[in-house]
Amino acid sequence: MSVIVLSEDNFDEEVRKTDKKVLVDFYADWCGPCKMMAPAIEKIAEEVAEYAKVGKVNVDDSPEIAEEFGIMSIPTLLIFENGEVIHKHVGVTDKETLMSELK
Amino acid sequence: MYDIIIVGAGPAGISAGLYARRANKNVLIIYSGESNLEKAEKIDNYYGFVNGISGKDLYENGIRQAENIGVEVKKEEVLNIEMTLDGFAVKTIDNVYESSVCIIATGNKKLRPNIKGIIELEGKGVSYCAICDGFFYRNKNVVVIGNGKYAVSEAKDLENIVQNVKILTDGKEMEADTTFDVDTRKISQIIGEDRVEAIKFEDGDTIDVNGVFIALGEAGGSDFAKKIGVILDKDSIKVDENMATNVKGLYSCGNSTGGLLQVSKAVYEGAVAGLSAVKYLNERK
Numbered sequence: 001m002s003v004i005v006l007s008e009d010n011f012d013e014e015v016r017k018t019d020k021k022v023l024v025d026f027y028a029d030w031c032g033p034c035k036m037m038a039p040a041i042e043k044i045a046e047e048v049a050e051y052a053k054v055g056k057v058n059v060d061d062s063p064e065i066a067e068e069f070g071i072m073s074i075p076t077l078l079i080f081e082n083g084e085v086i087h088k089h090v091g092v093t094d095k096e097t098l099m100s101e102l103k
Numbered sequence: 104m105y106d107i108i109i110v111g112a113g114p115a116g117i118s119a120g121l122y123a124r125r126a127n128k129n130v131l132i133i134y135s136g137e138s139n140l141e142k143a144e145k146i147d148n149y150y151g152f153v154n155g156i157s158g159k160d161l162y163e164n165g166i167r168q169a170e171n172i173g174v175e176v177k178k179e180e181v182l183n184i185e186m187t188l189d190g191f192a193v194k195t196i197d198n199v200y201e202s203s204v205c206i207i208a209t210g211n212k213k214l215r216p217n218i219k220g221i222i223e224l225e226g227k228g229v230s231y232c233a234i235c236d237g238f239f240y241r242n243k244n245v246v247v248i249g250n251g252k253y254a255v256s257e258a259k260d261l262e263n264i265v266q267n268v269k270i271l272t273d274g275k276e277m278e279a280d281t282t283f284d285v286d287t288r289k290i291s292q293i294i295g296e297d298r299v300e301a302i303k304f305e306d307g308d309t310i311d312v313n314g315v316f317i318a319l320g321e322a323g324g325s326d327f328a329k330k331i332g333v334i335l336d337k338d339s340i341k342v343d344e345n346m347a348t349n350v351k352g353l354y355s356c357g358n359s360t361g362g363l364l365q366v367s368k369a370v371y372e373g374a375v376a377g378l379s380a381v382k383y384l385n386e387r388k
Binding site: 028030031032033034035036037059070071072073074076088090091092093094 | 185186225226227228230232234235236238239297298314329330331332333334335341349350
């Protein structure tokens with residue numbers, strides 16, 4: 001499955017109201033480290049497709065979501081379970097760590 | 104455009120340069136500041152020196168050795184390393200140099216100052232990258248903690264976005280010329296729970312701030328790495344067995360990668376980084 005583009009319109013549905021764990025990547029197009037993180041995020045989305053979801057929030061397009069989760073630095077990666085944040089990583093994070101937290 | 108730019112001229116950087124130059128690559132080494140090696144009075148545990156050698160001599164010999172085989176060596180303070188379409192741009196105070204490959208061999212620089220609250224508030228107002236995170240502080244008050252040209256450069260990146268930016272030296276003398284407000288008092292704590300709220304000084308005074316940007320001393324390997332998107336392990340750059348980082352074409356070696364802080368380890372890693380960089384360039388053609 002590919003990375004879900006998240007916005008105010010679908011955030012509740014895709015992240016809060018699902019029984020799967022969800023990895024959400026907060027990023028912006030002008031952020032160098034975010035671009036570095038993007039290929040890993042795509043790969044994770046493919047590899048966890050059977051049991052978890054992966055989405056991304058562009059902080060320029062959806063500042064309200066970034067504000068709600070207190071995002072002050074990008075990339076920030078949040079992992080949700082039952083609508084709650086269970087892991088938070090600020091900065092580029094290795095794929096293995098994220099994969100193990102999505103299991 | 105160089106084939107390889109190496110930042111740092113200690114044993115790791117020089118060793119990488121020697122191997123790359125001997126493979127006919129066009130190599131530039133940029134360095135500044137004091138090397139840990141230069142400060143070591145005597146090195147007694149490195150192969151081949153019967154009576155030991157002073158750190159300063161070993162360091163200077165290394166630079167001369169690299170120059171003798173055709174490595175270009177420049178003494179300039181590097182402020183930033185950026186990715187370009189076909190490699191890297193290494194920005195110093197006065198110049199920009201471009202290369203296909205970059206090797207970070209800047210030694211082990213501490214990323215975080217010992218100030219209460221820093222780790223807890225990372226990502227909640229404490230940042231290590233003005234250009235990445237300045238956006239979140241539009242019309243807010245921020246401070247840069249540092250005392251050199253690097254701190255001034257970070258403050259400049261912020262000044263057009265934020266309402267007010269001030270440089271805090273945390274008890275050190277300001278070592279760069281600047282028109283920004285500078286406060287040299289020692290900091291005791293960064294205050295805040297979910298977000299940074301204030302800075303408390305040792306004299307008991309507090310100032311309200313929304314963001315704290317860390318830019319200690321000269322920019323080091325971990326500072327560059329964070330801005331490019333290299334994965335770090337605490338303050339060290341994470342590399343594989345080929346000294347490659349997670350960023351294509353970017354390598355690191357020596358004390359920058361953590362572990363044993365010894366000349367022998369730096370020389371070995373430099374050799375591996377140099378040879379890996381050569382292999383990468385040859386395969387890319």
